Amino acid sequence: MSARKPRSVANPLESAITTPSERILRECHSLYVDDQNGLVKIASSLGVRLLPPRKKIIVMIMGNHSAGKSSFINWYVEEHIQKTGVAIETQGFTFITSGRKRESLTGNATLHLYPHFRPLLEFKGLMDYLSAEISTSKQKKFSLVTFLDTPGLVDGDMIYPFDVNSAITWLGEQADLIFVFFDPMGQALCKRTLNIVEKLSDKCGDKLLFYLSKADEAGKETDRQRVMMQIVQELCRRPGLNKCGFEMPTIYIPNPQKPSRCVNQIDGVCQTIEKTINQAVQKTLDQLEKDCDLICSTISSRLEQDRAEVTYKKTAHLYSFLCGALGVFLPALFILSFIVNTFSKEQLDELLGEVETKYFFSIIFLVMYLWEWIPEDGQVVFVIIFGAFCYLLLFLAKYFAGQGNKTLTKKEKRMITEYNDYIQDVVKTKKGKLYEWYLQQCAAEYDL
Ligand SMILES: Nc1nc2c(ncn2[C@@H]2O[C@H](COP(=O)(O)OP(=O)(O)OP(=O)(O)O)[C@@H](O)[C@H]2O)c(=O)[nH]1
Ligand SMILES: [Mg+2]
Known part of the structure; x- marks a missing residue:
């Protein structure tokens, strides 16, 4: 426009x-x-x-x-x-x-x-x-x-x-x-x-x-x-x-x-x-x-609403990312820990190099320590709860991703801002002139 x-x-x-x-x-x-x-x-x-x-x-x-x-x-x-x-x-x-x-x-x-x-x-x-x-x-x-x-x-x-x-x-x-x-x-x-x-x-x-x-x-x-x-x-x-x-x-x-x-x-x-x-x-x-x-x-209320919507959407997307990342990372780490645990340290040194292996092992060690800390008869329950928790995280990630209404596109925003300028600059000025004109006409009729 x-x-x-x-x-x-x-x-x-x-x-x-x-x-x-x-x-x-x-x-x-x-x-x-x-x-x-x-x-x-x-x-x-x-x-x-x-x-x-x-x-x-x-x-x-x-x-x-x-x-x-x-x-x-x-x-x-x-x-x-x-x-x-x-x-x-x-x-x-x-x-x-x-x-x-x-x-x-x-x-x-x-x-x-x-x-x-x-x-x-x-x-x-x-x-x-x-x-x-x-x-x-x-x-x-x-x-x-x-x-x-x-x-x-x-x-x-x-x-x-x-x-x-x-x-x-x-x-x-x-x-x-x-x-x-x-x-x-x-x-x-x-x-x-x-x-x-x-x-x-x-x-x-x-x-x-x-x-x-x-x-x-x-x-x-x-x-x-x-x-x-x-x-x-x-x-x-x-x-x-x-x-x-x-x-x-x-x-x-x-x-x-x-x-x-x-x-x-x-x-x-x-x-x-x-x-x-x-x-x-x-x-x-x-x-x-x-x-x-x-x-x-x-x-102006549409633009205000859009700004609030954009902020809300950004926060929701951040939550979605965090939940999604955790939902994938935690089970991956859990499964990987069991797989890696079957390798010997020397095999891993050869595969990854020494420094990396050190860090890697400390994480695996932590996971395995936690795992062993759980009493044996509670491990099945733990796996079920852990699985449900990861599923909940993925569900939350999907939920947050779908949050927020449609926001204005750049083109739409530009268009309604231009409408606003047009009304303020052109229509209102024109209205002012027409009003003046109307008053002049009334004054002229009154003089007669
Ligand atoms: N003397 C006189 N006759 C009038 C005047 N206005 C209308 N007439 C006559 O009254 C008759 C009826 O006028 P119309 O204008 O047809 O009236 P109308 O209200 O439109 O009638 P309908 O359409 O039938 O409802 C016509 O013969 C007109 O010539 C008036 O001011 N003075
Ligand atoms: Mg008639």
Whole structure:
């Protein structure tokens, strides 16, 4: 591995058309998924699982049938992507996101685009109702948002081809924001919507926001107030929901042909999206720092562990050698002593030379002295014990030789040290720069 800098995705042409937030998110993402030095790859080589951050936030829009969910998305994107109308138009889940060219994707292709959403495969019958629409629009903050349009909810006999309640609840948990649209017409108090909202509020109440949509159709201000009161009352009656203070901005799609005097808080929705994007940028940068620290601490503990392992292995190998040597030497000496004892001193002098014979004999003499010192009826027992002892020594030699776990090879050690340097020198420096950039952007927005 070479500690090269990751490929920067921001070429001059792109930087002219992308916002700083978008570039920060993209650069963070590329630090994770880079082919050669991506943090995901580095972490997985150390046995740590990291997920790359998302490049966009996910805003799920749910609510009653005909509450204006798809119309809101079309308005935000400023392109007629989703079918709208009085009939039940949206029957499945659609991801609406920005890309280089206009495209419509089916279920499998959608999961390819959003691997985080693979568990959707477990929802029986849902795959035929999953799709994605890619638009080239760059309006508002669309380049940093993925909308998730959901099926219109109705009570009664309507049969959904999949478990719609569980699917919306699961998807809501994955989203960064959940908008619940209540329209002032007929179905504002749809039980199914309230049931799902109750479940979601239990798990992710902080990202759940309520809107009174199509507010221009609510009639006079007093009617609108009455509808809102009804909805809020119905929400508060739910045991899981009565703890939250409800805020319910009124929104509608501005129509120049049909001006309305009703207050429109739709710009507030855009600001909420923008705020969540900024939070996502901050969270991503914080997570990057945490992931870098996690990798570096894993590396240092791995090296520390390896050093301890090497020392342990060296000691074990020394023991193994000593036991092995004794296990072979002692019986050899014992047997040799008996053989040599059958030779006369003169024969040995001739064979070995005088000085060597002297030393040799003193050892043999010692062994034979010890042997004779043992009472005759105990000699057989001694041989058995001695044999067992030598066998134990050989067994211990084998045991010590097998002790210790696998240690790092030189190549592996060099590689993880280089990973550490790369993270300290390249990734952390880059993260510092991106943070500065982010703060500059915040300051610039604040000045405005
Ligand atoms: N007056 C008014 N009409 C709206 C507004 N938003 C949507 N509509 C109309 O309401 C109808 C339903 O809108 P959709 O966007 O299809 O609603 P939806 O929630 O996606 O409906 P389903 O997909 O069936 O659940 C359409 O005829 C829209 O033109 C609004 O803000 N004001
Ligand atoms: Mg729709």
